Amino acid sequence: MNTKKWLLTLVFLLIVLVGVPWAINASGRWDFYYTLTSVALLSIASAGVWLTFYIGRINIGQGAYTLIGGYASAILVTQLGVNFWLTLPLAGLACAIISVFIGLPILRLRGVYFAMVTLVLTEVARLTALALPITNGAKGIVSIPLPAELSLFGLTIIPDFATLENPKLAFYIAAVIMMVLCYAALYRIVNSRLGHLCRSLQQNEELSASIGVNTAYLRVIAYSISSFMGGVAGASFVSISQSIYPSTFQVVDSVNFMLNCFLGGLGYVLGPMLGTLMLYFGWDLLFTMGKYQLLIYSSLIILLIVLLPNGILSLPLFNKRGGGPK
Amino acid sequence: MSTILEVKNLTRRFGGLVAVNSVNFTVNEGEILSIIGPNGAGKSTLFKLISSFLKTSGGEVIFKGEKISNLSPHVVARKGIVRTFQETTIFRSMTTRENIIVAHHLRAKASLSGYFWGSAKARRDEALFADSADEIITFLGMEPIADELASNLPQGNLRALGIAIGLATKPEILLLDEPFAGMNHDETMHMVDLVRNVQKERGVTIMLVEHDMPAVMKISDRIVVINFGEKIAEGTPAEIRNNEKVIEAYLGSEDDAIGI
Numbered sequence: 001m002n003t004k005k006w007l008l009t010l011v012f013l014l015i016v017l018v019g020v021p022w023a024i025n026a027s028g029r030w031d032f033y034y035t036l037t038s039v040a041l042l043s044i045a046s047a048g049v050w051l052t053f054y055i056g057r058i059n060i061g062q063g064a065y066t067l068i069g070g071y072a073s074a075i076l077v078t079q080l081g082v083n084f085w086l087t088l089p090l091a092g093l094a095c096a097i098i099s100v101f102i103g104l105p106i107l108r109l110r111g112v113y114f115a116m117v118t119l120v121l122t123e124v125a126r127l128t129a130l131a132l133p134i135t136n137g138a139k140g141i142v143s144i145p146l147p148a149e150l151s152l153f154g155l156t157i158i159p160d161f162a163t164l165e166n167p168k169l170a171f172y173i174a175a176v177i178m179m180v181l182c183y184a185a186l187y188r189i190v191n192s193r194l195g196h197l198c199r200s201l202q203q204n205e206e207l208s209a210s211i212g213v214n215t216a217y218l219r220v221i222a223y224s225i226s227s228f229m230g231g232v233a234g235a236s237f238v239s240i241s242q243s244i245y246p247s248t249f250q251v252v253d254s255v256n257f258m259l260n261c262f263l264g265g266l267g268y269v270l271g272p273m274l275g276t277l278m279l280y281f282g283w284d285l286l287f288t289m290g291k292y293q294l295l296i297y298s299s300l301i302i303l304l305i306v307l308l309p310n311g312i313l314s315l316p317l318f319n320k321r322g323g324g325p326k
Numbered sequence: 327m328s329t330i331l332e333v334k335n336l337t338r339r340f341g342g343l344v345a346v347n348s349v350n351f352t353v354n355e356g357e358i359l360s361i362i363g364p365n366g367a368g369k370s371t372l373f374k375l376i377s378s379f380l381k382t383s384g385g386e387v388i389f390k391g392e393k394i395s396n397l398s399p400h401v402v403a404r405k406g407i408v409r410t411f412q413e414t415t416i417f418r419s420m421t422t423r424e425n426i427i428v429a430h431h432l433r434a435k436a437s438l439s440g441y442f443w444g445s446a447k448a449r450r451d452e453a454l455f456a457d458s459a460d461e462i463i464t465f466l467g468m469e470p471i472a473d474e475l476a477s478n479l480p481q482g483n484l485r486a487l488g489i490a491i492g493l494a495t496k497p498e499i500l501l502l503d504e505p506f507a508g509m510n511h512d513e514t515m516h517m518v519d520l521v522r523n524v525q526k527e528r529g530v531t532i533m534l535v536e537h538d539m540p541a542v543m544k545i546s547d548r549i550v551v552i553n554f555g556e557k558i559a560e561g562t563p564a565e566i567r568n569n570e571k572v573i574e575a576y577l578g579s580e581d582d583a584i585g586i
């Protein structure tokens with residue numbers, strides 16, 4: 001990264017970590033914390049989907065992993081008393097491991113075939129959650145406690161959220177930090193030789209194999225990283241809402257994760273972040289339209305995809321300075 | 327001269343069609359061996375079998391005494407057998423240089439996570455690949471198009487880029503499927519020199535499939551002729567030129583002229 005990108009990153013961090021809380025405080029719109037926290041977490045799940053796009057696969061199944069991650073964390077916290085902060089990486093890991101077994105067979109498929117199978121995954125996850133005793137069926141898992149204190153050698157790293165005066169702010173800060181880490185990792189992947197290899201898969205799998213790339217392995221790695229992000233996002237989401245049901249993440253969420261990537265731009269690391277923000281706020285702003293909300297919303301998305309096939313970040317406005325800040 | 331590759335009773339069926347039928351031949355280390363034959367004779371299928379992009383229906387391929395048929399394609403590539411494609415295949419949305427750099431994968435020492443964290447090995451790999459790519463670009467005279475997107479390159483350059491990608495893997499055997507297709511006479515002669523250079527200066531054994539007979543006659547040390555999946559002749563360009571069966575096979579098909 002050059003100096004300019006570091007500077008832009010710094011400005012971004014100042015805005016989201018200092019500017020936004022200040023503005024919310026000044027305006028008294030406390031509900032914005034929940035909205036922005038959701039955007040941050042959903043953009044982590046979308047980042048995962050973006051990575052599968054990056055190896056040339058259309059992934060409409062991220063909802064399955066956010067659901068699995070959510071349940072994994074909820075079960076660990078409520079039944080085994082594991083600290084929430086520990087369940088975060090565990091939920092991600094669980095999703096990554098499951099995705100290896102699912103990915104091995106299905107990642108051989110390409111194009112619409114892969115997309116169709118992933119579309120089914122979310123529904124399978126929902127039905128499984130409905131049927132299993134450990135997930136408590138349709139009643140779901142409720143009254144999940146807020147994240148407990150995390151300490152290392154007696155030193156408090158993260159305080160117990162239940163004792164905080166403003167847990168909403170704490171959730172927001174935590175979500176933003178996770179989002180930044182997630183996109184930093186994504187940026188690093190894309191700008192290292194790893195990204196170069198992923199692009200080779202996206203552009204020509206056969207040639208990639210013939211220059212010695214273990215394409216099956218690389219695909220599974222990328223897919224499991226993607227699912228890890230889904231799991232972490234799902235687990236965090238559940239801890240904010242303090243409950244999870246089989247319907248917490250549905251097919252429509254999987255579709256939204258994909259749309260976020262499309263809309264932001266598949267060629268830009270920051271695409272899914274911007275896409276998530278726009279779609280989430282777009283949907284909320286159209287709330288006043290009542291029963292026409294979905295109609296207008298869908299029409300606008302179609303229009304955007306037709307007019308800007310390479311995403312919002314392909315607008316000249318963003319490209320004068322050559323790519324996003326990250 | 328030692329044998330580097332041996333094709334033994336190699337067979338491949340597609341349903342009822344026998345695309346490659348019990349073909350036998352050997353390849354000597356350091357030679358240029360051409361496979362010729364009319365359209366649909368089974369030449370590309372033969373290459374796909376050798377590079378393990380297709381499973382065999384019978385027979386085997388032996389590389390340096392080791393059976394390599396039916397392994398994964400990337401494993402065969404790793405052993406040193408690399409194929410370029412009949413259809414121009416390159417990474418379209420990368421520049422010439424990026425294409426060549428990514429193709430160095432076989433020589434990578436660092437792990438995937440090493441590349442993520444930027445380990446010492448990874449940095450050494452990256453520096454090495456960049457240098458080697460520059461060297462290949464110079465060797466093939468591609469400096470003017472080094473930073474051009476591959477999707478913007480004309481056909482002739484794409485073929486050269488295909489060979490550059492092959493070279494980056496430092497293969498022991500390079501399989502070129504119709505490297506001169508779609509080129510005019512001058513471009514073809516330039517490519518012939520280029521392929522000869524690859525063989526002479528880099529010691530790469532080359533197998534190529536080609537329809538351009540003057541080019542084949544000029545470039546080949548030996549030629550194997552196949553027709554309807556079967557080998558019908560084998561020998562030096564002079565021997566093939568005068569072979570009855572070959573002349574017959576080519577006269578029998580309309581769109582090919584052996585050009586002799």
Ligand SMILES: Nc1ncnc2c1ncn2[C@@H]1O[C@H](COP(=O)(O)OP(=O)(O)OP(=O)(O)O)[C@@H](O)[C@H]1O
Nearest residue numbers: 340343345363364365366367368369370371372412
């Ligand atoms: N995947 C496949 N499935 C079914 N039949 C195939 C397949 N690949 C090749 N064939 C058939 O096998 C035969 C040999 O094909 P191949 O591509 O090897 O010919 P070729 O000698 O390379 O021809 P050309 O000079 O036109 O490139 C043809 O009849 C072709 O139709």
Ligand SMILES: [Mg+2]
Nearest residue numbers: 369370371412
């Ligand atoms: Mg062919």
